[in-house]
Structures are given as structure tokens and as C-alpha cells.
Amino acid sequence: MRRLKATISYDGTHFAGYQVQPGERTVQLEIESVLEKMHKGEKVRITASGRTDARVHATGQVIHFDTPLTIEPDRYKKALNVQLPRDIRVLEIEEVPNDFHARFSVSGKRYRYIWNCEEEQSPFRRHFSVETKGIQPDVEKMNEAAQYIVGTHDFSCFCAANTSVVDKVRTVYSLTFERHSDELHMVIEGNGFLYNMVRIIAGTLWEVGIGKREAVSLKEIVASKDRGKAGKTAPAHGLYLEKVFY
Amino acid sequence: MRRLKATISYDGTHFAGYQVQPGERTVQLEIESVLEKMHKGEKVRITASGRTDARVHATGQVIHFDTPLTIEPDRYKKALNVQLPRDIRVLEIEEVPNDFHARFSVSGKRYRYIWNCEEEQSPFRRHFSVETKGIQPDVEKMNEAAQYIVGTHDFSCFCAANTSVVDKVRTVYSLTFERHSDELHMVIEGNGFLYNMVRIIAGTLWEVGIGKREAVSLKEIVASKDRGKAGKTAPAHGLYLEKVFY
Numbered sequence: 456m457r458r459l460k461a462t463i464s465y466d467g468t469h470f471a472g473y474q475v476q477p478g479e480r481t482v483q484l485e486i487e488s489v490l491e492k493m494h495k496g497e498k499v500r501i502t503a504s505g506r507t508d509a510r511v512h513a514t515g516q517v518i519h520f521d522t523p524l525t526i527e528p529d530r531y532k533k534a535l536n537v538q539l540p541r542d543i544r545v546l547e548i549e550e551v552p553n554d555f556h557a558r559f560s561v562s563g564k565r566y567r568y569i570w571n572c573e574e575e576q577s578p579f580r581r582h583f584s585v586e587t588k589g590i591q592p593d594v595e596k597m598n599e600a601a602q603y604i605v606g607t608h609d610f611s612c613f614c615a616a617n618t619s620v621v622d623k624v625r626t627v628y629s630l631t632f633e634r635h636s637d638e639l640h641m642v643i644e645g646n647g648f649l650y651n652m653v654r655i656i657a658g659t660l661w662e663v664g665i666g667k668r669e670a671v672s673l674k675e676i677v678a679s680k681d682r683g684k685a686g687k688t689a690p691a692h693g694l695y696l697e698k699v700f701y
Numbered sequence: 702m703r704r705l706k707a708t709i710s711y712d713g714t715h716f717a718g719y720q721v722q723p724g725e726r727t728v729q730l731e732i733e734s735v736l737e738k739m740h741k742g743e744k745v746r747i748t749a750s751g752r753t754d755a756r757v758h759a760t761g762q763v764i765h766f767d768t769p770l771t772i773e774p775d776r777y778k779k780a781l782n783v784q785l786p787r788d789i790r791v792l793e794i795e796e797v798p799n800d801f802h803a804r805f806s807v808s809g810k811r812y813r814y815i816w817n818c819e820e821e822q823s824p825f826r827r828h829f830s831v832e833t834k835g836i837q838p839d840v841e842k843m844n845e846a847a848q849y850i851v852g853t854h855d856f857s858c859f860c861a862a863n864t865s866v867v868d869k870v871r872t873v874y875s876l877t878f879e880r881h882s883d884e885l886h887m888v889i890e891g892n893g894f895l896y897n898m899v900r901i902i903a904g905t906l907w908e909v910g911i912g913k914r915e916a917v918s919l920k921e922i923v924a925s926k927d928r929g930k931a932g933k934t935a936p937a938h939g940l941y942l943e944k945v946f947y
Binding site for chain 1: 789821
């Protein structure tokens with residue numbers, strides 16, 4: 456048995472999320488089905504760096520799995536891509552030591568959140584960015600607010616209520632904004648993220664950008680550890696898991 | 702009654718094409734349904750610059766229609782966009798003289814054809830560009846071949862067999878290639894295009910780009926007026942109607 460690490464990309468639009476759920480089309484299900492065929496009916500369980508929700512995209516999700524097949528990694532990638540549906544692509548496969556674990560070995564992650572600020576959002580971007588209907592937020596204020604988030608904090612304020620995680624201390628390494636023609640991107644890196652954390656941060660900073668909150672209010676929000684103090688959870692289809700660091 | 706000209710964009714993926722066909726979801730049907738609601742059940746017929754096929758996209762299709770409503774154009778646009786499905790957007794509406802005709806007044810059109818040359822096509826581009834599976838064509842040769850197409854010719858060689866058009870003389874004003882990171886774009890402008898003409902040109906020039914045909918062979922192909930001499934019709938989902946000139 457050898458362990459393979461695969462970097463994958465998926466368009467989350469038509470998935471009920473990453474993780475297998477009875478009766479739902481999920482990324483994990485599609486990949487495991489193809490692996491099962493490649494292994495003549497034997498189930499192969501894959502492990503990801505973490506789940507993503509319905510409609511959330513990935514340009515650099517990482518999974519690992521163990522396989523007895525001795526196909527060389529690049530041919531393995533091609534064999535998977537031929538059989539996988541077109542909304543999932545394997546970008547890279549490499550052999551890793553058996554103690555590599557896609558989830559437990561993670562040292563950090565980068566997410567991207569995309570708003571489309573065109574007055575009428577292009578139909579080609581409707582599943583891939585969140586429309587602002589022409590609203591141009593004040594990015595300087597969003598940047599100012601972001602400074603209260605960067606660093607090591609108990610991020611309970613940015614964590615969906617329905618979570619079983621106890622330790623909510625995480626470190627955000629960086630939180631920056633980029634303009635790409637009509638789109639505004641929020642790029643966030645950290646050692647780990649709580650459930651819905653990036654989307655709640657995006658939603659809260661958006662409210663700062665449109666003048667609904669003061670930038671400095673983020674200081675209190677973080678200190679409060681109270682989800683009720685933060686803003687709305689931004690829509691899923693603006694979010695991309697971009698890179699997992701090991 | 703006043704006549705309005707609307708510039709529209711649509712993601713062709715989930716349409717059976719532009720024109721109404723019984724039992725099919727088409728762009729014309731969706732727009733006319735919304736207009737019918739706005740006109741309290743009265744049918745409003747729209748006229749486009751021309752049809753587009755199933756899965757072909759538009760970033761600048763033009764339609765016209767007559768309406769008794771006196772709503773100002775920008776509010777008209779918003780009213781339409783609120784009710785239209787998200788894969789169609791009205792980009793602009795303006796009032797035009799009653800002798801303006803979206804089809805008969807056309808003086809030229811611009812189309813774009815997009816190939817994606819990544820080894821594994823991004824899942825986000827699968828409906829919006831044609832994958833080459835990493836093949837990088839020789840764009841210089843494609844450019845050379847394109848020179849035999851630019852100008853005024855009988856383009857029977859690039860016209861789908863099932864057409865009733867008699868005069869197949871058209872003028873291609875320009876045919877150029879652009880690189881956009883991993884994608885190759887063919888941009889073509891002319892005074893008019895025969896049925897499937899852009900896709901047959903794209904398919905034929907592609908064959909030049911991958912060495913299946915000589916660039917100079919385009920001279921004979923055009924002169925032959927024989928569809929059988931040209932290459933395959935390139936897939937629909939790489940094609941965009943970008944601009945209509947009046």
C-alpha cells in the first residue's frame with residue numbers, strides 16, 4: 456500500500472458539499488466511486504484537508520488515500536480525470552510518506568472570497584462570485600477592520616453556532632483585498648478556520664465596506680466572542696478553498 | 702408604441718439556443734415570457750440580430766421590441782433583470798427610431814472562440830471554453846492561414862450543409878488570435894456570417910494549429926466552395942457572440 460496526495464479543484468455549484476451524505480451528490484462520493492471502479496469494486500476511502508459546504512468551490516483542496524495500485528502518479532491523475540465528472544479535476548498527484556495525513560498534517564489554509572461589483576452581474580459569474588448590484592464598498596475601511604482580525608484570537612464570534620469544536624483559538628496570518636477588474640477578492644490565510652469562519656468574516660467586513668458598521672467595531676466583536684455581534688454569513692458561492700499548506 | 706434596443710448577455714449552457722422551439726428552454730422564450738408579464742398578458746415579440754445555437758454564449762447579443770410602456774430605459778432594464786433567470790442579463794436598453802431593426806440593420810458582428818490549453822481544464826471553465834488537454838497549437842501558422850480567410854469571398858466551404866441561404870459571399874474584416882494566460886482566443890469580425898461559419902473556421906484553423914493541415918491549404922479550401930474540404934465544426938460552448946455593429 457502506498458499513500459497518494461491529490462490536489463483537486465471543483466466547481467461547487469452542483470454539489471451538496473464535499474462530504475458524503477446519504478442521497479446527495481458530493482465531491483467525496485464522486486471521487487470514491489471512481490476509485491472503487493479502479494480498484495475492481497473495493498472501497499477506497501479518501502480523506503480531505505477539511506469539508507467544504509454546498510456551492511463552495513475549491514481550486515486547491517487536498518485529499519489523501521491509500522492504494523495498492525502501482526500506477527505512476529501522473530498516469531493515476533489522468534485515469535481519475537477521464538472517469539471523474541467534469542466539475543471535479545485532479546490537478547496533481549504525488550506519492551507521500553505513510554504518515555502524511557491530509558487533515559491532521561495541515562499547517563495552514565488560504566481561502567478566497569469573491570464579490571462581483573458590476574451593476575448587472577455577468578451571467579458567466581453568477582455561480583462564482585456574489586453580486587453587489589453595482590455597490591462599490593469602501594475597501595480602505597474593510598482593510599482597516601481586517602487589522603483587528605489578523606493575529607491569534609478566540610474566534611468564537613466568527614463561528615457558526617452549531618459546532619462541536621471546543622478550542623476556538625486560531626491564528627489569521629493575513630487578510631488582504633485585491634481588485635480584479637469588476638471583482639473584489641478577500642484573501643485570508645491562517646493556521647485553521649472554524650465552521651463558516653471565512654464566510655462570517657466576509658459578511659462582517661462587507662457590512663463595514665458599505666457603512667453599516669465602523670471598522671473599529673471589529674475590535675469589540677472579536678473580544679466579545681459572541682457570534683451575535685458579528686455580521687451575516689456571506690453566501691457560499693463566493694468562497695474558494697485555494698490552498699492547503701503542509 | 703416605441704421601439705427599444707436591448708443588449709443582452711447569456712450563458713448558453715442551459716439553453717437549446719436563442720430561438721423559440723416547442724418544448725425547449727430558449728433565450729427568446731425566457732425574455733418574451735417576462736415581457737408578457739410586464740404587459741399584463743399581452744404577447745411581445747422580440748427580434749434578435751440572429752440566432753445562436755444551443756450552448757453558444759453571448760456577451761453582446763442585440764434584440765429589439767416594441768412596447769407601449771413608457772418606463773425610462775434604465776428602469777426597464779432593471780425590471781427585466783429582476784424577473785429574468787440569472788443566465789440572461791440585460792446589459793443596456795436604449796430607445797431607437799422605429800425603423801431600427803435588430804436583424805436587418807446589422808452592419809457587422811464580432812465573435813470570439815475560446816480554447817483552454819491547460820493540461821487539465823479548470824472545472825470553472827468547462828462550459829465556457831473548449832479543452833485542448835494541454836495541446837498548444839502553433840498560433841503563427843493559424844495566423845498565416847487566417848490571412849486566406851480575411852476579405853470578401855464566397856464562404857460556401859465554411860457553411861453548414863443544411864442552410865437555405867443562397868448568396869454565400871461575405872466579408873471578413875479581421876481574424877486575430879489573442880493569448881489570455883492559459884486560453885487562446887480567436888476574434889473574428891465581418892459583415893455577416895453563414896450558419897456555423899465561425900465554428901467551422903475555428904475547427905479548420907485548429908487543425909492547422911496542430912499540424913493536421915498546412916496554412917496555405919486554406920487558400921484552396923476557400924476557393925473550392927466545398928464544405929467537405931474544410932475541417933470539423935468546433936464545439937458550440939467555445940463560441941461567444943460578442944458585439945453587433947449597426
